[in-house]
Amino acid sequence: MHTTFPSFAQVIAHLDARGFFHMELGLERMEQALARLFPVRPPLVCVQVLGTNGKGSTAAFLDSLARSHGLRTGLYTSPHFVSPTERIRLDGVPLPEAAWPALADEVYAACPELTYFEFLTVLALLAFARHGVELAILEAGLGGRHDATTACPADALCYAPIALDHAAILGPTLADIAADKAAAIRDSAPVVSAPQYPAARAALEAAAAAHAAPLSFVEPLPPAVPLGLAGPHQRVNAAVALATWRSLAPRFGHAALSASAAPTPAEADGLARAFIAGRLQSLPACASHPPLLLDGAHNPHGMQALVHHLRQLGRTPRCAVFSCLADKDWLPAARLLQKELGDIPLLVPQLHNERAADASAVAAACNAGRARPTARAVPDVTAALAAAGALRPAAADAPVVLCGSLYLLAEFFSLFPRYLTMPDTLSPEEPA
Structure with a gap:
């Protein structure tokens, strides 16, 4: 059987040739690849994490919460520090290099034109599906309207704080940037958000209303709740993750708790064990x-x-x-x-x-x-x-x-x- 990528090194060489920072707007390539690889949606719950500051931390909290309840998780984040394997984690562990070539062969066959970030997004989803992941957490790369993760069906969306960033691509004002990120709200899946600046809040409210998506804004967790990630701002990221977990918990056989309820022992363990490198x-x-x-x-x-x-x-x-x-x-x-x-x-x-x-x-x-x-x-x-x-x-x-x-x-x-x-x-x- 012919293989396009006999080794992990050749997968990385292909990605490097596509250009680490190269972008091509539009979801057509993603939609083509996903349609060919997943004619039937995989039986996993998917959460998309968007925003400007705190996306990775929010995703890490949610991943830790799910694992503390015994779920098999898939976590997709960016960028990586040393190796692309850091971006795709199964139960907190980077996807082994040995698993990459066969998955990459399938991704390339589905759509050879995928950009660097698109290729990794599809590879992550394929890995999650093949490894029996129950909850997949996808951190958006940039914006929301054209981000590769927006081509994936989402069962819930998380918004970390939205601020000025990538203005040359998303627009010069906070309202422009927020509108692009809010465009990821594409159906009635529930949306949980950190407190936002007025312009960003208005953009999320308008997008949620247009799709009849339930939208909630969290308050920071109290200081008495221990967190694995340092800094007062992490109390907001943890609150977004906890509220999202509670909205999904019944799908995994766990009780639905109110937003004001104190963390259960399993939730407390998940919040305390969250880890992501390079954040305070x-x-x-x-x-x-x-x-x-x-x-x-x-x-x-x-x-x-x-x-x-x-x-x-x-x-x-x-x-x-x-x-x-x-x-x-x-x-x-x-x-x-x-x-x-x-x-x-x-x-x-x-x-x-x-x-x-x-x-x-x-x-x-x-x-x-x-x-x-x-x-x-x-x-x-x-x-x-x-x-x-x-x-x-x-x-x-x-x-x-x-x-x-x-x-x-x-x-x-x-x-x-x-x-x-x-x-x-x-x-x-x-x-x-």
Whole structure:
């Protein structure tokens, strides 16, 4: 039997040839592939997770909640840090490389023209169907109207907070961006949302009303509920996941609980065990680096959450490492971080990425108008860690904040892949 992809490496080579950042709007290719591979819809429940900040965390909470109730889960997230296998997880474990070639052969045969993200989306669904997944959780890549995950039938939709991001593609205003994301509401499947800015709330309400979809907005979970992910903003993401789980629980033989009910033991376990790398992830010092706080904050909304968390910790950072992509509106987030840091150094490593902003230009922009420049460019992440480690702060446990882009974190995790997996012991959120 002829195989298009005899090995995992050849699957990755095909994906790379399609272009990591290449996009082609429209759902026609996805619809063709899904129609050929799934003439009958697989017997699994599917949740689509959308928004701007917190999609991955919300998906992680929902996955953990379902697994704590004994369900077989499939989790599809993006981007990855080191390997595409991170994007497709079965019961929390990345899909093994050995499983990829046969699945990729089927996906390619169904539609050879799929883009990078479309190909992975279809491959994930095929893997979930073949492995008996009961609940599939799909994180949208960008927007909603044309996102590949929107071609998949959804039994529920989750909306994390919507903010300004990808304005060049989705539109210049929050209303434009929210309208694109709200366009994923395509039938009467229930919608659960985080609290939203007025323009985003209005877009969701209009789309839900047009399709007679029940829409609910959650309140943050109380501080007494332990969470596996740190930061006050995670109380909103966890609340969205919990409300979504409760709306689906009867389909899996579990009791329907009201939104105000306290978490059951299984729900509490799921919330406390949720893990996703690179979201306010604290790492102790070791021989290779000082104490670290990793976060993907790259826009003002995300940076405000990071700053809030720093204030709650009550520890002054020894420095921050910030880098970003050139096509992002990164300066407002950088200014927020600088304001919080004061005279604390800001190191800007050069990312090895075709979309990376020039580190010297970022440092110069951050220093503009300041009486005392604090930002300086460094060659790469390794140089940034070395420079940070050479600093001697007043407190030995003062962390280095590493933030600004998930692609910055990807370069860090390529050096320290062990931090991509959940630690053996739980590290719940510090009390709010």
